[in-house]
Amino acid sequence: MTVTLADVAARAQVSPATVSRVLNGNYPVAASTRERVLKAVDELDYVLNGPASALAAATSDLVGILVNDIADPFFGIMASAIQSEIGGPGGRAGGERLAVVCNTGGSPERELTYLTLLQRQRAAAVVLTGGAMENAPHAAAVAAKLRKLSEAGTRVVLCGRPPAPDTDAVALTFDNRGGGKELTEHLIGLGHRRLGYIAGPEERTTTRHRLEGHRAALAAAGIEEDPRWTVHGRYDRRSGYEATLELLRRDPTITAVVAANDSVALGACAALRESGLRIPEDVSVAGFDDLPFSIDAVPSLTTVRLPLAEAGARAGRIAMGREEPPPGRVATARGELMVRGSSGVPRT
Amino acid sequence: MTVTLADVAARAQVSPATVSRVLNGNYPVAASTRERVLKAVDELDYVLNGPASALAAATSDLVGILVNDIADPFFGIMASAIQSEIGGPGGRAGGERLAVVCNTGGSPERELTYLTLLQRQRAAAVVLTGGAMENAPHAAAVAAKLRKLSEAGTRVVLCGRPPAPDTDAVALTFDNRGGGKELTEHLIGLGHRRLGYIAGPEERTTTRHRLEGHRAALAAAGIEEDPRWTVHGRYDRRSGYEATLELLRRDPTITAVVAANDSVALGACAALRESGLRIPEDVSVAGFDDLPFSIDAVPSLTTVRLPLAEAGARAGRIAMGREEPPPGRVATARGELMVRGSSGVPRT
DNA sequence: AGCGGTACAGCAAGCGCTTTCTATACGAGG
DNA sequence: CCTCGTATAGAAAGCGCTTGCTGTACCGCT
Numbered sequence: 001m002t003v004t005l006a007d008v009a010a011r012a013q014v015s016p017a018t019v020s021r022v023l024n025g026n027y028p029v030a031a032s033t034r035e036r037v038l039k040a041v042d043e044l045d046y047v048l049n050g051p052a053s054a055l056a057a058a059t060s061d062l063v064g065i066l067v068n069d070i071a072d073p074f075f076g077i078m079a080s081a082i083q084s085e086i087g088g089p090g091g092r093a094g095g096e097r098l099a100v101v102c103n104t105g106g107s108p109e110r111e112l113t114y115l116t117l118l119q120r121q122r123a124a125a126v127v128l129t130g131g132a133m134e135n136a137p138h139a140a141a142v143a144a145k146l147r148k149l150s151e152a153g154t155r156v157v158l159c160g161r162p163p164a165p166d167t168d169a170v171a172l173t174f175d176n177r178g179g180g181k182e183l184t185e186h187l188i189g190l191g192h193r194r195l196g197y198i199a200g201p202e203e204r205t206t207t208r209h210r211l212e213g214h215r216a217a218l219a220a221a222g223i224e225e226d227p228r229w230t231v232h233g234r235y236d237r238r239s240g241y242e243a244t245l246e247l248l249r250r251d252p253t254i255t256a257v258v259a260a261n262d263s264v265a266l267g268a269c270a271a272l273r274e275s276g277l278r279i280p281e282d283v284s285v286a287g288f289d290d291l292p293f294s295i296d297a298v299p300s301l302t303t304v305r306l307p308l309a310e311a312g313a314r315a316g317r318i319a320m321g322r323e324e325p326p327p328g329r330v331a332t333a334r335g336e337l338m339v340r341g342s343s344g345v346p347r348t
Numbered sequence: 349m350t351v352t353l354a355d356v357a358a359r360a361q362v363s364p365a366t367v368s369r370v371l372n373g374n375y376p377v378a379a380s381t382r383e384r385v386l387k388a389v390d391e392l393d394y395v396l397n398g399p400a401s402a403l404a405a406a407t408s409d410l411v412g413i414l415v416n417d418i419a420d421p422f423f424g425i426m427a428s429a430i431q432s433e434i435g436g437p438g439g440r441a442g443g444e445r446l447a448v449v450c451n452t453g454g455s456p457e458r459e460l461t462y463l464t465l466l467q468r469q470r471a472a473a474v475v476l477t478g479g480a481m482e483n484a485p486h487a488a489a490v491a492a493k494l495r496k497l498s499e500a501g502t503r504v505v506l507c508g509r510p511p512a513p514d515t516d517a518v519a520l521t522f523d524n525r526g527g528g529k530e531l532t533e534h535l536i537g538l539g540h541r542r543l544g545y546i547a548g549p550e551e552r553t554t555t556r557h558r559l560e561g562h563r564a565a566l567a568a569a570g571i572e573e574d575p576r577w578t579v580h581g582r583y584d585r586r587s588g589y590e591a592t593l594e595l596l597r598r599d600p601t602i603t604a605v606v607a608a609n610d611s612v613a614l615g616a617c618a619a620l621r622e623s624g625l626r627i628p629e630d631v632s633v634a635g636f637d638d639l640p641f642s643i644d645a646v647p648s649l650t651t652v653r654l655p656l657a658e659a660g661a662r663a664g665r666i667a668m669g670r671e672e673p674p675p676g677r678v679a680t681a682r683g684e685l686m687v688r689g690s691s692g693v694p695r696t
Numbered sequence: 697a698g699c700g701g702t703a704c705a706g707c708a709a710g711c712g713c714t715t716t717c718t719a720t721a722c723g724a725g726g
Numbered sequence: 727c728c729t730c731g732t733a734t735a736g737a738a739a740g741c742g743c744t745t746g747c748t749g750t751a752c753c754g755c756t
Contacts, residue, residue, distance in 0.1 A: 002500065002742095004741095004742055004743085005742065005743060005744095006742080006743095014705075014706085015705065015706045015707075016706090016742090016743075016744095017705075017706060017707080017708095017743095017744080017745075018704090018705060018706075020743065020744060020745085021705090021744090021745090024744080027704090027745090028703065028704065029704075029705085030703080030704060030705090033704080033705080045496075047464060047467050047468050047496075048468050048742090048743085049403070049468065049470070049741085049742050049743070050399070050402075050465075050468040050469040050470065051398070051399040051400070051402035051403040051408060051469065051470060051741090051742085051743095052399070052403045052711095052741070052742035052743045052744090053742075053743050053744070054398075054399035054711095054743090055397070055399040055400045055403050055711050055712065055713085055741090055742080055743070055744090056710080056711055056742075056743040056744040056745085057711085057743075057744055057745090058711065058744090060399060069424075069428070070418070070424045070427050070428050070431070070449065071421055071424035071425045071427075071428045072421075072424065073419055073420075073421060073424070076418045076419035076420065076421070076424050077419045079418050079419070079449075079451070080417070080418050080419045080451055080453075083418070083451050084453075096461065096465060098448070098450070098462075098465045098466075098469065099450070099451075100446070100448030100449065100450070101418065101427075101448065101449035101450075101451070102446070102447070102448070102449075103427070103428055103431050103447075103449075105428075105432075113444065114446075116395060117398075117444060117446045118446075119395050120395050120396050120397065120398040121398040121399065121446065122397070122398065122399060148393075148395075152350065236640075237640060237641070237644060263640075263641075266641065266644045267644070269644070270643075270644050273646075292584075292585055292611075293585070293611075293614060293641050295618075296585065296614045296615070296617065296618050296645070297644070297645075297646070298621075298645070298646035350712095352711095352712060352713085353712065353713060353714095354712080354713095362735075362736085363735065363736045363737075364712090364713080364714095364736090365713095365714080365715075365735075365736060365737080365738095366734090366735060366736075368713065368714060368715085369714090369715095369735090372714080375715090375734090376733065376734065377734075377735085378733085378734060378735090381734080381735080396712090396713085397711085397712050397713070399711090399712085399713095400711070400712035400713045400714090400741095401712075401713050401714070402713090402741095403711090403712080403713070403714090403741050403742065403743085404712075404713040404714040404715080404740080404741055405713075405714055405715085405741085406714090406741070
């Protein structure tokens, strides 16, 4: 029924071993033989059996990319960059690899299950993107899994995620804390003293770091934070909308809203506008990430640009063993403050 | 080194066959034995070898999802919906499947290569999303590939993509033509007579269908189209920005810009605004897709909502054999016109 | 002419699992 | 008490490929 290596070998009048070597191309094969084999492959329309070769060679060409939310461009951009370096089809790399994107939906169990699935497939590498859960048992479980994966020869890279202690995973992190601090400093510099903060989900490293940066800036400026000024939500627009309304309810005198990310910031803008407030005349708004649509908002969003594509590309190269891991296995990329129209001097 | 089925069997004092049966759970195994095996699996931290079982069973639990651009929420939303139904970890489905998202970047070769890779992995199902290339040789090559996949038992589903002739792929298409027509009719109804159109890349079914709908509406209203009014570009914001500038240069008197999709529309808005034109007082703008950010634009975007998530979910279920394919293997979903702030009555 | 070396090609032993077929044990029916 | 059906476990034959090792020419050299 299906064509096998043996069929090709028979047709080319060589042994299966030779066909395998032609296909893998790491062993000397005479040009004439190679040609005969290739011709047979073509005529028979032969397709290698992936599982069989993975089994025999004890390696596979699968590379897993874990993302929290595939519908969120934040992850899409990173995934795209990673994938382009993985080589996949069309990539610069030689051996074709199947880069697979797995959507965890931010759920710890799914994250773990995907890691197991990847381990089961004997993946060549795994890249985990985005913030990690701060739940201790889960973090430990993930760390254990990552250790197992490394042991089995799977390269593990964290992209936009803090280092995982007790593993030999390479981490390319973002300086979320520094970015958050800089952003809030900018607002304080403009004269803002009452700033609302819409944080992401709790138990997320990204959430915590950005919030810490924000608070550090407030503290440095001698501003005492009012607990009413912080609201937690999800990393989406809807959440930003609702949280802003809540913020306005709690303290209508705030002059700035700092959002967990750009999507949230957009939701915040919508809520402010519907509440009859002008941006930035009445309230300034700031986001985080600088996704492509942020510059198109009206007014365009003041935010912190994260080198998503660069980090992804680097993560991909490291995962492929095409670039040396950074010294100490950890590298931190800084964000860049993008001051745009949504932030201004507060009314006095 | 690595734990195998045999190790588990030894530890549980049973034969490898029994362990396999416990793990696959389709053969009667005494409760006491099962428990013993499960305990051994747990103690040894055993993980099934995917390739080996795929080889032996001649099936795999991989499901491929092909997308044109993973960084584009249009695909992200569909992929997310598909994946949630595939079962993956956490899904409602029983057997765990690895849903993998492959990013073709809109390149025909990559599309083909990914299909081969998936074929090589003996994927259980493949879902192709988004518009197809209209390049004849390529379309034929893809159709041939899809036929091969079907023959090999891989279920093939097209989501948001026109049917592939001569294959038994199930197609869930969007009525891009009808949506385009309705959108333009709306603008004409408002009084517009000179409408610019920013189309997507040529040789893309989506592009062609939307454009055809637009033209059908013009024709029906007796408006003769000026060739200067159509500009082709990519499906991204940047392209919309540039195309709009070009449109304005060619004919500064247009009163409406219809974009290939929402991202393009946003770019168009930016260009118009920078050109000192108000939306919709001076120029109306319309998009397509109704992505989440479209409602947040200022003014919010008039567009055509496509049931991305619904179609994706259905495609996922069909791919899993959990839902009957539509009669005739083809179903078409209509878009819904969303009239919002970006379209209005033209100046007279 | 005889020798070692090089360049290929083939043999055969698995890789770790699934599954068909066969064996065993037990309770029920005659 | 013997036979038979039922329930459960094991033996063993692959699945299709890779790869270490073993030939076998053929070349250049002394």
